[in-house]
Amino acid sequence: MTYNIEVNNLSLKYKNFEALKDVSFKLEDGKIYGLLGRNGAGKTSLLSILASYRQQTAGSVKIAGAAPYENAEINQNISFHFQTNYEEETEKVKNMLSMVEEYRPNYDAEYAKYLVELFKLPMNKNVNKLSKGMQSALEVIMGLASRSPITIFDESYLSMDAPTRVKFYNELLKDQENHPRIFILSTHLVSEMDYLFDEVLILDNGKLLLHEDYETLISRGMSITGNATDVDEFVKGRRILSSQQLGKTKSVMIYEERTEKIENAADSLGLEIGPISLQDLFIHLTETEDSHESK
Amino acid sequence: MKANSVMKVARDIYIEQMKWSLWFIGIMMAVYVGLSIAHSYIDFSSANNLFLFSAGSSMIYMFVIGIIAGATFLPQLIKLGITRKTCVYSMAVAALYLSVSLPLIFSLLALIEALFSGLFQFSIASFALYVFSIFVMYLLGWIINIGFYKFNWMIGLVFIAFAIFIDYIYALIWSGSIVALYNLDMLFTETFETVVRYSNSSFLISSVQTLLLIAIMLIIIRLLTKNMPVKIK
Structure with a gap:
């Protein structure tokens, strides 16, 4: 059964x-x-x-x-x-x-x-x-x-x-x-x-x-790490979940499907793409939903 | 796969409640022996054996454990994957076992006492009334508990009023032989014949009425618990 x-x-x-x-x-x-x-x-x-x-x-x-x-x-x-x-x-x-x-x-x-x-x-x-x-x-x-x-x-x-x-x-x-x-x-x-x-x-x-x-869920987002100015340039206009900076290196989590196009674009700027954590995704998703509710 | 049966659950509840009851029986024995000793020095009226002596206290005891049982067993058993229906049926069966066990144990103790004193009064009627009375009290405690558990304290108070009402009906059923339910133990000093003689109605009719009252109470308990949410804590 x-x-x-x-x-x-x-x-x-x-x-x-x-x-x-x-x-x-x-x-x-x-x-x-x-x-x-x-x-x-x-x-x-x-x-x-x-x-x-x-x-x-x-x-x-x-x-x-x-x-x-x-x-x-x-x-x-x-x-x-x-x-x-x-x-x-x-x-x-x-x-x-x-x-x-x-x-x-x-x-x-x-x-x-x-x-x-x-x-x-x-x-x-x-x-x-x-x-x-x-x-x-x-x-x-x-x-x-x-x-x-x-x-x-x-x-x-x-x-x-x-x-x-x-x-x-x-x-x-x-x-x-x-x-x-x-x-x-x-x-x-x-x-x-x-x-x-x-x-x-x-x-x-x-x-x-x-x-x-x-797996599908965490592929919905990614982290972009590299030179701060390049990272800022790259993530402009995208949905940012969180960001961290240490010296000149910056790491930003964005909410976006990880496609080949994005990978190539990041590659050309010398930026590293990493997986996003479920925790970040969870916080982001429930926060935005919260703001929708209050509108 | 066989589901857990009512009899199995009832047995477990009964064993648990008998563990509590051993304390009660022990305390009753101690108090009785103490009073009997005091009786030789001070003159006051006391029931003439442990069976009669324990009746009133057993009713209060059963009322209290009825209140406790409702809150204790249902959440525990639901957590073990038992349905409300099985829970309620098992608790009712276990309460019935207990209602027979207590007077039986006190009767045996009275019998042992009679070996020394030579005095032993026993009648089926007084035994049956003992069983009825403590069973009814258990159910009343249980109903009050449900009122507080399922609803809020204000409705809980309404349930207390309801329990007093049922209590009154029960006293009315046996009104020929007793003035009020709490004087019930007075009955036990009478013999079966005097009960029958002084009763407005016969013992048999009162018994049937009592069984009917018990059935109504059990139906109420079942209906109240059928869709009762169980608290998570």
Whole structure:
């Protein structure tokens, strides 16, 4: 059974606020999706609908061809992990894991054990006594070891320190290779996670701004580096995302398809063309959309 | 692939709540033994065994854990991929198990006590009323919790008023034998025959009415939780 996700014209309205507006996309089995958006863009609202935490106001969601809401068969195959408040969770780590084992059909106890050792999680400690970082580690261990066909991490790694996050990213890639599934990773940490994504979805003000292959997306922009005056001359009239200068050398990010014509033009001026980062692109795209909104 | 069944989830919830209940039972035993000792020195009326003594407290206890359970289990189980429907059914089944377990345990303790005192009063009617009363209280706590969880505090207060109303109806159902629900434990000092004699309606009719009230409460809970958003925190 493949757990493809199909979302059509999805909208979610709270009392006086439209959290999601007419969102449509398809996600395929075996890919890692990055869900980006600024605060309040609607990321968690979207994910909570996919995980049946709430119902949409309009539009449809289909997972494995059926509506997931209150569908026992589908729900047990969707894992949704977010920054959970464990202040009152007095259960021990090992009991939490055995609960997950009991309810998740694809749970791999051996793998969970390996992850517990990797993240140095104390099995006999009460969950509320763990540090925030450790609680995050527990959250991602539950998510990874469940091996659910659809696994969603909504910023659940924010409290982990940088080395632990890298461990998590490595594990995620490794396990995806052996047990492919749909991962949806929502994040603010664009610059350190971009290499994980097969495809990227950007939400802005409740609308789906874009859904594209990672490679295609970053080929939409480039960095031009070289002598400051030459660079300034070259980028005149183009959409500039950001610029940096060190002495006489300047580097400018522009938003434009990388074509042979541009490459030749830059070449003739002795300028170097480099890739743009997803982070820069994300900041630029959501900023311009913001200014459109306010007009 | 088989989905997680109601009975499996109910068993887990029941075990969890029994862990809480062991504390309650222990405390009730300690208080009862303490009062019994004091009774030899000071003259005051006290129920004559642990079964009767625990009834009122069990109702308050079940009311409180009904409030706690609503907020605890639903988000936890949804996170484990269980549907709302399975959640609610399982919680209701687990609450029923618990409502039978508590009087059963207190009856057994009363029986052990009777081995020493030689006094043991037991009737099916008082046992059934014990079960009904604590089950109803659990459901009332649960309904109030939903009111606060799903809506805001103002509507939550309306739910409290609603719970008091249901509570009143329940007291009315058994009004021949009890003045108010909170004096319910008075009933247990009577024997089955006196209950029947003093009741406006028969024990059987009151039982059927109670079951009907329970069914209505369960339907309300199911309807309220059917489309309830689960908070992310």
